[in-house]
Amino acid sequence: MTTPLPDTVDVLLVGLGPVGAAAANLLGRYGVRTLAIDKASDVFTMPRAIALDNEALRILQLAGLEEGAFATHAIAKVQMHSPLFGRYARANTAGEQDGHPRLVTFYQPELERTLRARLALYSCVQTVLDTELVDYTETADGVSATLRQADGALATVRARYLVGVDGASSPVRQRTGLGFDGQTFSEDWLVVDAIGVPDPIDHVEFICDPRRPTPHMVAPGDRQRWEFKLAPGETREQMERPEKIRELLAPWCDIDQVTIERTAVYRFHARIVERFSRGRVFLAGDAAHITPPFVGQGLVAGLRDAANLCWKLAWVVHGRAASSILDSYDTERRPHAKSIIQLALLMGRLVMPRNRLGALCVHGTMALLQRVPFTRPWFQDLKIKPANSFRCGLFQPGRGRARLVRGGLLPQGLVRSATHAACLPSDEVLGLNLSLIGFGCDAQAALAPELRARWQRAGGHVVQLRHRGQHAAPAGSWEDMTDCLVPGAAPVGWVAVVRPDRTVLHDGPLDQLDNIVRESLALLGAAT
Structure with missing residues (x-):
């Protein structure tokens, strides 16, 4: 119907x-x-x-x-293997950031x-x-x-x-x-998901062999995934045949011992x-x-x-x-x-050089850069990944003296209050609101009444975060148990306006609070 x-x-x-x-x-x-x-x-x-x-x-x-709403598998490392240099590069993805695993x-x-x-x-x-x-x-x-x-x-x-x-x-x-x-890659790739692979890996690996580059990774539900680059002349129909999949998976497992859940051939685009x-x-x-x-x-x-x-x-x-x-x-x-x-x-260019000479140059350079202290963190600590921070947009231009970056993300830590003994992620305290945060200070009390009313009409609320062990904190304030907010993001006596998507819109010292709120409301075009 x-x-x-x-x-x-x-x-x-x-x-x-x-x-x-x-x-x-x-x-x-x-x-x-x-x-x-x-x-x-x-x-x-x-x-x-x-x-x-x-x-x-x-x-x-x-x-x-x-x-836990859906299953994930935390990945501790991503490794790149070359037939010429062995394991020539590695990215460390273990641990957490902002309350979540760095990679799953x-x-x-x-x-x-x-x-x-x-x-x-x-x-x-x-x-x-x-x-x-x-x-x-x-x-x-x-x-x-x-x-x-x-x-x-x-x-x-x-x-x-x-x-x-x-x-x-x-x-x-x-x-x-x-x-x-943009562009479409001339190469096609076969993706194979299998269940029940004996002796599964616990990480992500890139087999960077120019003859057939192959990313390989573990996934929840006892799954493993391989992505095989098609060689010139190979077709979708050929690659999806059971005997071909048996041949491709032979270095890792016997196809008769696993369940092939899904296969598909894709052409990648940018x-x-x-x-x-x-x-x-x-x-x-x-x-x-x-x-x-x-x-x-x-x-x-x-x-x-x-x-x-x-x-x-x-x-x-x-x-x-x-x-x-x-x-x-x-x-x-x-x-x-x-x-x-x-x-x-x-x-992609690092994973799939077109020939052995290209692999020698690319993988050799990568192996060398991994040994240089200055360049090692760009790969091992993922500093090569562009930060989700805006150059221009809906935030006050400029930079305060705190570690906060306007147009960048506010860190997430664990906080607790007198009425909530258990720790909560700080994003849960901010909720779905436009937030005015006082770092170790009471922005609610310091804000002019007229501005407080305008702030509330614009969907804003006020949160006080205090550093661990801070005395004489008012009821309703939240103690930062991880130090990533106070003083990690901003010192005591600092205030910040944070958008619902956790992007810092404005910040500055408490004595500039009224101006910060006025300028933030102006950026929103909020009605007076």
Whole structure:
């Protein structure tokens, strides 16, 4: 039967892959009336993304997924092997950052089902499957979209904003007319997921043999994944035959002892749209950018899109900010997404040199750089990875004297209060709000009453963090048990305005508090 659709919503979300489902959960948590559609009737089960970093896990935390909501496997190291130099490079990924493992593998269908199931918690979000976007027209105050449901029936839905999270072939992007520039690798890759491999590895390895480069990794559910580069002349049909898979897996296992769960041949792409938005239409995830898989950042980049865009849509829809803040989505996200694509392309060249001479030069240089103290951290400690910090966008220009970076992320630590003896992640204390944080000081008491009222109307609240053991702290303050916030991020007597996506909007000393709040409200275009 045809599912009744609403006549009007705030946001029409097209696409319910992992990025779309995360965005729908974020919009639901922000109380935005959302219609989320997908042309498929179930999650896509073929092998796709497999890696998430600590930033992605933190965004999923923001979307409402608690630790353990879906299975992950923490990765302690990533190694590169060469037939000429042996193990010539290594990245250390053990430990945690901002309360999450630095690198995990996961099973994408489980994550997608978990995110979709959570949407039932939000009465403001309606999910409709087997439904596709036929066309849309943009008006001065919204978008009028024509949708086709499973039985062929057409319906019209009006939305204030349209978000296309509908994959690499995005119909939404095609209808915007935005260019999708980049390159397509001439090579194809066979992806094999197997279950029950004897003596499984516990890390990620890249076999950088120019004859057949092969990334290999462990994943939850007793899974292992291999990605085999196709040689010239090899076809999809040849590579997916059982006897060929047996041959490829022979160095690691006997195919008769394992279960081959999924196989697929993909051609990798590196593309980015010329703008992440046009008018009232926004693009996110693979609809906006496609990243080769060599640094495991494709899905991560899409989740960054969702975190950046959804709170801005919510603040505009709820009248807390001017619609002009939506322009900062493209300003902030596109440069960083482009830098991640460039890193993936670089890593691809390191993984798959075209011949032994190229391997000798590339892998020899890498091996040498790993031995030089100055360059070693760029690879071993992942300093080569671009920081998720904006050069320009929705934050006050300049830099304070604290370690905080305007346009960068606030660290997450563990905090506790007099009424909460158990430690909580600090993001849970900040919640879904625009936050004014006093580091070892009471910003609530110091803020002028008129500004306090304006701050609350703009969706802001005030949090006091105190350093461990600080005396005479008022009720309701939170003690930093990890020192990563006070004094790690800012000294006592400092204040900061932090956006709902945990980006620092403004900061400075307490005696400049009123100006900091005024300037922050001006950036938001908040009504007086």
